[in-house]
Structures are given as structure tokens and as C-alpha cells.
Amino acid sequence: MNETYEPALVEAAAQRHWDETGTFRAVEDDSRPKYYCLSMFPYPSGRLHMGHVRNYTIGDVISRYMRMQGRNVLQPMGWDAFGLPAENAAIANNLPPAQWTYDNIATMKRQLKALGFGLDWDREVTTCKPDYYRWNQWLFLRMLESGVAYQKTGTVNWDPIDQTVLANEQVIDGRGWRTGALVEKREIPMYYLAITRYAQELLDDVQQLEGWPERVRTMQANWIGRSEGVTIAFPYELNGAAHTLKVFTTRADTVMGVTFVAVAAEHPLATHAAATNPELAAFVDECKRGSVMEADLATMEKKGLPTGLSVTHPLTGAAVPVWVGNYVLMGYGEGAVMGVPAHDERDFAFAQKYALPIRQVIDVGGQAYSTDAWQSWYGDAGVCVGSGTYDGLSQDDAIARIAADLEARGLGSVQVQWRLRDWGISRQRYWGCPIPLIHCGTCGVVPVPDKDLPVVLPDDLVPDGSGNPLQRHAAFVDCACPACGQPARRETDTMDTFVDSSWYFLRYASADNATAMVDGRVGYWLPADQYIGGIEHAILHLLYSRFWTKVMRDLKLVDLGEPFSNLLTQGMVRNHIYFRKPASGRVVYYNPTEVEVTTDDKGAPTGARLKADGLPVETGGIGTMSKSKNNGVDPQAFIDRYGADTARLFMMFAAPPELSLDWSDEGAEGAFRFLKRLWKAVHTHVSGGAVPALDRMSLSTADKDLRRLAHQTLAKVGDDYGRRRTFNTAIAAVMELLNAVSRHDATSATARAVVHEALEIAVLVLSPVVPHITHSLWQSLGHGRPLIDERWPAVDDEALKQDAVTLVVQVNGKLRGQIIVAVDADEASVRAQALADPTVQRFVGELTVRKVIVVKGKLVNVVAA
RNA sequence: GCCGGUGUGGCGGAAUUGGUAGACGCAUCUGACUCAAAAUCAGACGCCAAAAGCGUGGGGGUUCGAGUCCCUCCACCGGCACCA
Numbered sequence: 001m002n003e004t005y006e007p008a009l010v011e012a013a014a015q016r017h018w019d020e021t022g023t024f025r026a027v028e029d030d031s032r033p034k035y036y037c038l039s040m041f042p043y044p045s046g047r048l049h050m051g052h053v054r055n056y057t058i059g060d061v062i063s064r065y066m067r068m069q070g071r072n073v074l075q076p077m078g079w080d081a082f083g084l085p086a087e088n089a090a091i092a093n094n095l096p097p098a099q100w101t102y103d104n105i106a107t108m109k110r111q112l113k114a115l116g117f118g119l120d121w122d123r124e125v126t127t128c129k130p131d132y133y134r135w136n137q138w139l140f141l142r143m144l145e146s147g148v149a150y151q152k153t154g155t156v157n158w159d160p161i162d163q164t165v166l167a168n169e170q171v172i173d174g175r176g177w178r179t180g181a182l183v184e185k186r187e188i189p190m191y192y193l194a195i196t197r198y199a200q201e202l203l204d205d206v207q208q209l210e211g212w213p214e215r216v217r218t219m220q221a222n223w224i225g226r227s228e229g230v231t232i233a234f235p236y237e238l239n240g241a242a243h244t245l246k247v248f249t250t251r252a253d254t255v256m257g258v259t260f261v262a263v264a265a266e267h268p269l270a271t272h273a274a275a276t277n278p279e280l281a282a283f284v285d286e287c288k289r290g291s292v293m294e295a296d297l298a299t300m301e302k303k304g305l306p307t308g309l310s311v312t313h314p315l316t317g318a319a320v321p322v323w324v325g326n327y328v329l330m331g332y333g334e335g336a337v338m339g340v341p342a343h344d345e346r347d348f349a350f351a352q353k354y355a356l357p358i359r360q361v362i363d364v365g366g367q368a369y370s371t372d373a374w375q376s377w378y379g380d381a382g383v384c385v386g387s388g389t390y391d392g393l394s395q396d397d398a399i400a401r402i403a404a405d406l407e408a409r410g411l412g413s414v415q416v417q418w419r420l421r422d423w424g425i426s427r428q429r430y431w432g433c434p435i436p437l438i439h440c441g442t443c444g445v446v447p448v449p450d451k452d453l454p455v456v457l458p459d460d461l462v463p464d465g466s467g468n469p470l471q472r473h474a475a476f477v478d479c480a481c482p483a484c485g486q487p488a489r490r491e492t493d494t495m496d497t498f499v500d501s502s503w504y505f506l507r508y509a510s511a512d513n514a515t516a517m518v519d520g521r522v523g524y525w526l527p528a529d530q531y532i533g534g535i536e537h538a539i540l541h542l543l544y545s546r547f548w549t550k551v552m553r554d555l556k557l558v559d560l561g562e563p564f565s566n567l568l569t570q571g572m573v574r575n576h577i578y579f580r581k582p583a584s585g586r587v588v589y590y591n592p593t594e595v596e597v598t599t600d601d602k603g604a605p606t607g608a609r610l611k612a613d614g615l616p617v618e619t620g621g622i623g624t625m626s627k628s629k630n631n632g633v634d635p636q637a638f639i640d641r642y643g644a645d646t647a648r649l650f651m652m653f654a655a656p657p658e659l660s661l662d663w664s665d666e667g668a669e670g671a672f673r674f675l676k677r678l679w680k681a682v683h684t685h686v687s688g689g690a691v692p693a694l695d696r697m698s699l700s701t702a703d704k705d706l707r708r709l710a711h712q713t714l715a716k717v718g719d720d721y722g723r724r725r726t727f728n729t730a731i732a733a734v735m736e737l738l739n740a741v742s743r744h745d746a747t748s749a750t751a752r753a754v755v756h757e758a759l760e761i762a763v764l765v766l767s768p769v770v771p772h773i774t775h776s777l778w779q780s781l782g783h784g785r786p787l788i789d790e791r792w793p794a795v796d797d798e799a800l801k802q803d804a805v806t807l808v809v810q811v812n813g814k815l816r817g818q819i820i821v822a823v824d825a826d827e828a829s830v831r832a833q834a835l836a837d838p839t840v841q842r843f844v845g846e847l848t849v850r851k852v853i854v855v856k857g858k859l860v861n862v863v864a865a
Numbered sequence: 866g867c868c869g870g871u872g873u874g875g876c877g878g879a880a881u882u883g884g885u886a887g888a889c890g891c892a893u894c895u896g897a898c899u900c901a902a903a904a905u906c907a908g909a910c911g912c913c914a915a916a917a918g919c920g921u922g923g924g925g926g927u928u929c930g931a932g933u934c935c936c937u938c939c940a941c942c943g944g945c946a947c948c949a
Contacts, residue, residue, distance in 0.1 A: 328947080723881090729878095735889055810929085861884080
């Protein structure tokens with residue numbers, strides 16, 4: 001029998017078995033409940049990193065557990081294969097992005113297989129392949145028809161040297177990443193998806209998603225940003241014509257305190273006033289330019305200039321001056337705000353700076369108002385004062401009355417504002433899904449007919465950093481107008497890669513369908529029972545996917561409102577950071593493998609030194625694994641040394657899935673040690689020869705204890721996997737069981753049978769985490785049927801029963817002793833036994849026992865005073 | 866600033882419903898085995914001289930009993946942010 005655990009052999013054998021039997025191919029089957037376990041698909045960046053290993057191990061443990069529960073499990077995988085890094089790599093290597101991408105996919109697919117994940121590769125989806133992205137294009141055309149997709153001008157970052165549009169991440173400190181040139185803003189026509197149409201539904205439904213983490217739901221709700229208020233119109237006359245200036249406010253109850261109105265630099269009134277006022281024109285220009293520098297925006301001083309114009313207060317009829325303010329955003333509300341300095345901190349600062357009147361109109365509990373300095377209660381809700389007919393009204397009543405009065409005059413209405421903006425999907429990039437439109441000199445913008453889909457992206461171009469190579473590729477650009485047949489130009493913008501990832505989870509259900517985007521199988525698999533991925537996608541990807549699903553539902557393509565029933569956001573993988581900062585030059589980071597940590601005699605770290613030269617290095621704490629900090633651990637190197645099972649085990653044991661996980665070489669070594677002990681325990685047991693059937697009548701007390709522990713462990717691990725999703729505590733419980741097995745005296749036949757049962761339970765319940773070694777050990781335990789086909793065992797309630805229990809005895813809440821009582825002992829006898837305990841008597845001493853609290857099966861608390 | 870989260874040994878973490886704080890693992894220390902080392906096995910391991918006492922970020926409260934509930938303060942992490 002195999003004496004030593006050799007992961008490479010064990011893992012190859014198990015994987016061969018799964019491959020040859022097609023174990024993980026998922027087939028729709030109405031006779032079994034389905035379980036769709038979805039992990040966020042990776043961007044094929046090169047090699048797997050530890051974050052991937054953690055993500056996909058969590059998914060695989062859940063999938064394998066659900067399989068053992070009898071569920072028909074689908075666990076698919078694919079590639080989020082379009083995107084900017086491929087273009088950057090292409091520029092660096094002078095290779096087409098396609099080649100780089102497909103090479104990376106091949107490497108990473110091999111690594112995923114080596115990790116033993118139970119994936120259905122028949123459903124593999126690759127977003128840069130025409131058979132996938134043609135459906136992006138097809139659905140985009142449906143969205144155009146329904147008005148969900150539309151065109152308007154948008155602002156882009158323009159690099160004047162490279163003559164190219166830059167993505168936000170290519171702009172560093174306001175400069176182009178390659179040229180260092182100051183980035184300009186340019187207005188160009190772009191396509192948008194009207195996600196704001198779904199704002200209310202997206203907000204309502206996120207409240208219902210009880211299987212999602214609270215913080216993700218909060219982040220989504222904040223991002224959607226519903227704000228209820230009143231739009232108020234301030235009439236004015238310009239060149240003899242009547243106009244109104246609209247503002248949005250959540251504090252209509254303060255409208256009687258308006259002493260000015262401020263508009264954004266881009267507002268038409270500002271433009272109008274600037275035309276005849278050079279000083280104002282310069283200020284407006286400065287504001288527009290300033291908005292490029294994102295970092296400065298937050299700290300910018302509140303500045304403004306009067307336009308010289310004034311508008312009429314809609315209720316009092318007073319003249320109100322119009323200012324241009326650098327703190328007013330054109331993109332939110334109406335691009336104008338009413339200034340109520342008495343009750344808005346920003347307006348207060350503005351009014352103080354420019355000596356504008358401050359008029360109190362809200363009383364908060366009779367506190368004395370002073371215009372000298374802002375007090376935090378000035379912005380609180382209160383009762384109207386100095387507001388004429390509205391005096392004495394509460395905030396809600398005042399808002400309602402004022403809104404009604406404004407509405408009656410046609411100068412206002414209750415309104416809901418959203419923070420959420422429509423989704424701009426046009427990207428002036430090569431490596432993405434072509435937007436299926438044609439520009440014709442006579443017909444204008446013409447959609448590509450469905451029969452001509454997909455618009456195939458040529459995959460042999462090499463970008464050089466200057467512009468989109470599609471624009472110079474005649475074979476792509478030149479085409480005939482589908483409407484009139486005249487020569488026309490094909491659209492060269494491609495889609496945001498968030499489009500690709502907004503529906504891939506639907507495509508897994510119908511990946512082989514060449515004639516339709518989705519089919520009835522979506523109804524079988526969706527919604528995904530479990531979605532697992534990084535918290536960094538808490539907002540955009542998840543919101544876009546929810547939106548996309550609702551759009552497809554409204555187009556009658558799916559019968560589904562929400563795509564993901566349960567969401568698990570796994571934490572980051574972190575590691576120690578070590579560095580040296582030479583007197584001159586840049587900080588040098590050292591990989592933790594190159595560093596030796598010194599400790600004191602209690603094991604507390606005292607310092608670190610480089611193994612190479614023995615000299616000290618500085619400790620930079622713990623941070624997310626990254627190239628820049630040189631603190632990554634390559635999963636491949638780890639697997640080569642310890643095997644996939646050890647990698648999986650450590651990942652699941654070191655921390656609960658939602659928390660960040662700190663890498664530790666010693667901890668990983670400990671995981672390996674545990675697997676070796678498990679291996680040895682099974683083989684030592686098996687080498688003892690045949691095991692008799694378990695005779696429940698002849699169990700010793702120790703045998704009963706081990707049996708009880710084994711079945712308690714079985715129950716706990718099932719609960720931890722299925723309900724709690726705390727894999728770390730499940731593994732700890734199995735470790736305890738194995739510790740008990742090794743302590744157990746297994747000389748008698750009955751004891752051997754009990755140990756056999758305990759080892760079988762340990763192997764079965766660990767199999768979702770470490771499927772290879774358990775596959776092998778299951779055979780060693782004498783089973784012909786492979787472990788993958790086993791069901792989750794049932795807990796034997798008989799084994800859990802016990803005759804006597806140990807109760808903790810407290811005196812005045814402090815632990816003083818233990819008593820052993822019959823499991824069915826009545827309260828009076830438990831109480832008597834506790835009071836008779838010598839330690840209890842010692843601590844009660846002279847005191848009078850006032851009360852005795854008995855918690856059945858747990859403890860006794862003697863209250864004495 | 867607003868919203869959300871987290872604070873427990875030298876470290877990662879456990880304590881699921883208010884009921885034994887520190888499971889499990891790592892590190893460290895001691896012992897066995899060994900010529901020796903590694904590996905392995907056995908044991909110790911919150912603080913303290915302690916069978917008392919103290920101890921879950923600080924302070925206060927509720928309770929027979931609080932890591933867990935309430936109030937308050939502090940620190941750190943995340944999200945959003947001139948959002949009107």
C-alpha cells in the first residue's frame with residue numbers, strides 16, 4: 001500500500017477519472033432539482049493568481065457539496081476576453097491582441113484543470129469570439145428599436161499627441177499614459193443604454209435580494225441614488241421673451257430663504273451672460289478646464305461670479321440674483337441650485353464669501369441663529385419661521401404645501417432625481433465588440449441588418465497606440481449602405497467590455513445554440529443559485545447584469561427579473577510586504593520568499609532580513625497581492641510543490657470566504673501536513689486488515705464518544721457548507737475528528753469498525769474541498785464506486801444520543817466547576833447536585849443563595865448575595 | 866461629510882439563538898526518536914508569582930449571566946461625495 005502521500009500521482013488519477021467519465025457535463029433534467037453555481041469569469045491576463053484560486057475553490061466546494069446533496073449541478077467557465085490590457089500587450093509585443101488573448105486562455109485553462117475544478121467545459125464561453133459577440137450586436141439592435149439604446153454626444157479624454165481617445169484608466173494625473181501630454185476633453189457622438197428607465201425597478205428589486213450581502217445592496221442603492229424633491233421654476237425675461245430657470249431641491253421648505261441662485265459653468269444662462277462679460281467668460285472657462293483634474297475637484301474652494309442677471313422668486317416675487325458657481329454640477333438635476341445660505345452649509349460659505357444675505361426660515365427647537373458661523377443644526381429639519389403663510393409648518397407639511405402652491409402657479413412639481421446616469425457603451429478602441437451600425441452619406445446612421453450579423457472584428461490587426469487601427473483598415477470600414485446600396489462607412493467604435501459580461505451567465509445555458517441568443521434552457525438553469533466573485537464588482541458589473549436581464553425580459557427573451565439569487569463576495573488574498581528604501585533611488589520590494597523573519601522567544605516577530613545578504617529589510621505590513629509590491633505567490637509553483645488539494649485546503653481554511661485572506665507559507669505547510677496525516681491515518685487503519693461490521697450493542701464508552709463526534713462533525717460540516725458558508729470551521733471540525741481518531745485505541749474489532757466509520761465520514765465530508773486525495777482514500781477504504789458518485793451521508797441520530805451531560809456551574813456568573821448529570825435529570829435534582837458541589841459551596845460560603853438558574857444541557861448559575 | 870463594515874492571544878481565526886472566551890491551525894518552547902539535523906510523535910502555550918484576580922478597542926448601561934443587546938467615544942477598512 002502507498003505509504004507516502006504523492007499529490008501529483010493522486011491528482012492525475014482523480015482528474016483522469018473525471019475526464020474519462022465526463023462527470024461534470026451538466027444536462028437539463030427535470031427529475032432533479034438544479035443547482036447553478038456561477039463564478040465570475042476571469043479576464044485572461046496571463047496566468048491564474050491566488051484570487052482566482054480562492055474564487056473558484058469556493059465555487060467548486062459549493063458545487064461538489066450540492067452534487068452530493070443530489071442536485072443537478074451546473075458549474076460553467078468562460079473568458080472575459082475583450083479589453084484594454086490585450087491592446088497594451090499588443091503594442092508592447094507587436095503582436096495582435098487575439099494571439100496574446102488565446103495564448104493566455106490556453107495557459108489558464110490548463111491551470112484550472114490542474115486545480116481539479118468540476119467545470120463543464122462544453123459550455124465554455126469566450127467573449128471575443130464572433131459566436132458570442134454577435135448576440136451583443138443583435139441585442140443592441142433590439143435595444144435601438146425599443147429606444148433603450150440611443151445616441152447623444154458624450155465627453156471623452158483626447159490625447160493630442162497620439163491623436164487618440166484614452167480610457168479613464170489611461171489618464172494619469174490628467175496626462176496621457178504614453179505621451180504625458182495634457183489630456184483634453186472632446187465631445188463626440190456616442191451610444192447610450194437607458195439604464196435610468198429601470199432605476200426604480202433596480203432599486204426596488206435590490207431590496208428583495210435577501211441572498212445578497214447587505215453592503216452590496218447598500219452600495220447599489222447609493223449608486224442608483226434616488227432623491228425625492230421639488231423642481232422649482234424661477235421666471236425671468238430675456239430679450240423680451242419669458243423663460244424659467246429650473247432648480248431641483250430636497251428642501252423646498254426653505255424656499256422662502258432663497259437669496260441667490262447658482263448655475264453651473266456649462267449652464268445656458270452662464271454661456272449667455274459670459275458672451276458680454278469677459279471676466280465671467282474667463283471664469284466659466286476656468287471651471288470647465290478645472291473639471292478635468294479629478295483630484296483637485298474635491299478640495300476646490302467654492303468660487304463664483306455674478307452674471308448680472310436676476311430671476312423672480314416664484315412665491316414672493318422678489319428679484320433673486322443669478323451667480324455662476326464652480327460647485328454646481330451640470331450633470332445633476334437641472335444644473336442650477338437655489339441658494340439658501342441659512343440652511344445649507346455650502347450656500348452659507350458662498351454667501352459669507354460674497355456678502356450675500358443670509359435669512360433664517362427654519363426654527364430648530366428655538367435655538368438662537370447667528371450668521372457669524374455655520375452650526376451643524378442649521379441644516380436640520382424644523383418648523384418654518386419668517387415664511388409668511390408657511391410659518392409653523394413642519395418640514396413634510398411645508399414641502400407638500402409649497403409644492404402644491406408652486407404647482408398651482410405652474411412653477412414647480414414634485415420630482416424624483418437619480419444619481420444613476422445612462423450607460424455610455426461606445427469605446428474608441430479596437431479590441432472589443434463592433435457596434436453594428438453603418439454611416440451613409442444619404443441615409444444617415446443605418447443599423448446592420450440581422451442577416452449580416454455578426455459584424456466580425458478582424459483579429460489580425462496590431463494597434464500601435466495612435467488611434468483605433470480599425471479606422472485605417474479599409475476592408476472593415478468600407479461597405480455598402482444596407483438601405484440605399486451606396487458606398488458607406490462602418491462604425492469603428494466598439495462596445496464597453498461590461499456589455500460582454502452583462503449576460504454571459506445566460507449564454508452558459510445555451511452556449512451551443514447557433515441560431516438564437518438564448519433558449520428555453522435558460523428557464524431551467526437561471527437564476528443562478530449562487531454567484532461568487534470579488535467585491536470590486538459590487539456596483540457596475542452586478543448592476544449592468546441586473547439591468548440587462550430586465551431588458552431581455554421586456555423583450556420576451558427570458559422569463560426572469562433578477563439573474564443571481566445568492567451572492568458571495570470573496571475577500572482579497574494578501575501577503576506581507578517587505579522593502580528597502582535606498583538613500584537615493586526607488587523603493588525596492590522583496591518577495592516574502594526572499595525574506596527571513598526573526599522572532600523573539602514567544603514567537604512575536606522582531607524584524608526581517610533578506611536571505612541573500614542577511615541584512616535587514618523594512619516591514620510594510622500586509623497588503624493585497626500585487627506586482628507593484630512584489631508580494632504575489634504564484635499558484636502554479638505552489639501546486640507543483642504541494643499539489644492542488646493543499647492549495648485548495650489552505651485557501652478554504654485560513655479565513656472565512658468573505659474576509660481577506662493572509663497568505664502564510666507556514667500555514668500552507670500546515671495544510672499539507674494535515675493531508676499527510678489523513679493519508680497516513682487511512683492507510684494505517686486499512687493495513688490492519690478486514691474491518692467487521694459495526695455492532696452498535698458492544699460499543700465501549702470511548703467508542704460511543706468517537707461515534708458521537710463523527711456524527712456531530714458530519715452534521716456541522718453539512719451546515720457549514722450549505723447554510724453558513726464557513727468552510728474554515730468545517731475543516732477545523734474535521735481536523736478535530738481526525739485528532740480524536742488518532743487518539744482512539746483501535747485494538748478491539750468494534751473500535752476498528754468505529755474508526756472505519758469515522759474515517760469514511762472524514763473522507764466524504766472533506767471531498768468537496770480536497771477532491772483528489774479523498775478520491776484515492778475512498779478506494780483505499782475498500783469502495784469500488786468512485787467517491788464522486790457518493791451522496792452526502794445521513795446523520796445517525798442514535799449516535800448523537802448520550803446518557804449523561806457535563807454542565808458548567810457558575811456562582812454569580814463566574815465559572816466555578818462542572819457536574820455530570822443524567823441527560824433527563826429534572827431541574828430540582830440538577831439544582832441540588834450543583835449546590836452540593838464542594839467548589840460551589842466554598843464560593844457561596846456565608847452568602848445566602850437567592851436564586852439558581854438552570855439552562856438545560858448547558859449550565860447552572862447560583863446567584864448568592 | 867454621508868452610508869456600510871470591522872476591532873478577540875505573538876499571528877490567521879473560533880465562539881451559529883445572551884450561557885464554559887480563545888475551537889482549529891500557524892509561530893514559539895519542552896521532551897521523545899536521531900551521532901546530528903530534517904521529518905515525525907508527545908506535551909506546554911491569554912496576562913499575572915497565583916487554586917485568587919484581570920481579560921474580547923475605551924467608557925457607561927440592561928441582565929442571574931454580555932465578545933454577542935443598548936448608549937457613547939476612539940481607531941481602522943470599504944463605498945459614495947460640492948448630489949442641491
